[in-house]
Amino acid sequence: MIFQTVRLWKLRRKTKKIEKTFIQHRHRLANQDRIQIDALINETFSRISRKDAAGAITSFEKLNEACHRYLSLPLVLRFGLYTVGLAVTIVVALIIRQTWFELYEIPSGSMRPTLKENDRLAVSKTTFGLNIPMKPKHLFFDEKLPKRGSIVVFTGNGMNIENNRTNYFYLFPGYKQYVKRLIGLPGDSLYFYGGKIYGIDKEGQDTKLHEILTPNEHIPFIYLEGNIRSNRQTNSYYGTSYIYQMNSPIAKITEEVFGHFKGSLISKQKVEDLYELYGMENFATSRIVPKEMVSDPFYRKAGAEYFLELTHHPSIRQIDLDYDHALHHGPRPHVEMSYIPLSETQLRHIFDALYSARFQVIGGR
Known part of the structure; x- marks a missing residue:
């Protein structure tokens, strides 16, 4: 009895879905086809109401066959809808990645021991302001929010970094993203001495760096010849x-x-x-x-x-x-x-x- 009730409930849900599709596209059907499908829908609902499981299944199969025959979209139209759906999905994914959050995987050991190779991160892009899609700029950027010692993600666009170009989704050209620790703010002066890094802010006061940088295990390098x-x-x-x-x-x-x-x-x-x-x-x-x-x-x-x-x-x-x-x-x-x-x-x-x-x-x- 329980299984029959569940089966009838599933048939009712599927029939309602077909009925909704039929209402949306009935205008492009011939009059006799509309009458036939409408009669099959009513017959299926009637058998479900009488709890006639066998008759309801038979009516639903006829209804399903008629819908495939008369309501199926042309191949060209279906291809167009799939293409539009795929394009909308890609655009939405790009907007989310550019303005809301993005998933990253650490490719190297440059952030050890805090982050190691193959670590996965979910990075918010609204922490300091609202990202402008496809541009290294912000709306409503608050320069007081970035803090020394925090871990940030930034783009290589406009920076003197070799091999910083990449292709997103193998199609869209762009710049690589870098995950690093923020050790200086605008106006700070940074210098290395004795294997350690020191900072002075724009007011001439010593800056307190993150404790992980003391002692410094990795000294960044530059090409000496420039x-x-x-x-x-x-x-x-x-x-x-x-x-x-x-x-x-x-x-x-x-x-x-x-x-x-x-x-x-x-x-x-x-x-x-x-x-x-x-x-x-x-x-x-x-x-x-x-x-x-x-x-x-x-x-x-x-x-x-x-x-x-x-x-x-x-x-x-x-x-x-x-x-x-x-x-x-x-x-x-x-x-x-x-x-x-x-x-x-x-x-x-x-x-x-x-x-x-x-x-x-x-x-x-």
């Missing part, structure tokens, strides 16, 4: 090249007669050479290289299989014609190269302390 952009609108082959650090011009290289180059500083700081800016004389970029890549015989006498290559002290007093990290050929500030031979024990110590920003770390290390 990001070099050429201006070839002059008659010379290379023209005038400008050296940028953190998206600000700090020096320029001018091509002179007979293929000579001259470097000069345009930074407001009172320094004599490039490496004196930002304390770069205290740092070096490094990589481990095999002995075959060490051309200086002085270092090769050490007999080590691997060396720690240090690149340091970029200088505009000497300009080299070379390739940069992006394989662009042109004038570059001269950099000093030093090598330290590495023993097997030292290599093991280095490997134990390494983690990368671009591959998954096995075992949580």
Whole structure:
């Protein structure tokens, strides 16, 4: 008895759905077809009311067959409706992702130990204001809401970041999103000293940084020779090249007669050479290289299989014609190269302390 009641209830619900569709599209049916479907609907409801399950099923099957024959939309119209529905879905998804919230997956270990590789985040986009879709701008942005030490998501649009372009849904070009910790606000001055990061606000007061940054386990790096952009609108082959650090011009290289180059500083700081800016004389970029890549015989006498290559002290007093990290050929500030031979024990110590920003770390290390 219970199963029969449930079956009749399902038939009533399906019949009501067909009746609603029939009312919406009855105007495009022939008169005799309208009469036939209307009679089948009434017959089905009548049998359901009398609790005639077998008769109701038979009437519903006839009704369903008639609806498929007379109420089915043409193929072209169905394709058009599916296309419109898909387009509306994509637009709604884009609006939600751009203005409300978005899901992210951490691809690298640059935010360790707070966030690790493959961590998933749901990020609100209304915390500081209302996002303008497809633009790196806000409506009703409140500059008092961002706090030092909080984790934020920002776009690479307009920033001096390499390889920051991507395609959303494999179709729409855009810029990559970055998940980082906010350590400075507009007007702050940040500097590194002794492996730690310090800040001074626009009023000259020391800023209190997030406790996870003390001590600092990861010191951010920049290309010592800077990001070099050429201006070839002059008659010379290379023209005038400008050296940028953190998206600000700090020096320029001018091509002179007979293929000579001259470097000069345009930074407001009172320094004599490039490496004196930002304390770069205290740092070096490094990589481990095999002995075959060490051309200086002085270092090769050490007999080590691997060396720690240090690149340091970029200088505009000497300009080299070379390739940069992006394989662009042109004038570059001269950099000093030093090598330290590495023993097997030292290599093991280095490997134990390494983690990368671009591959998954096995075992949580």
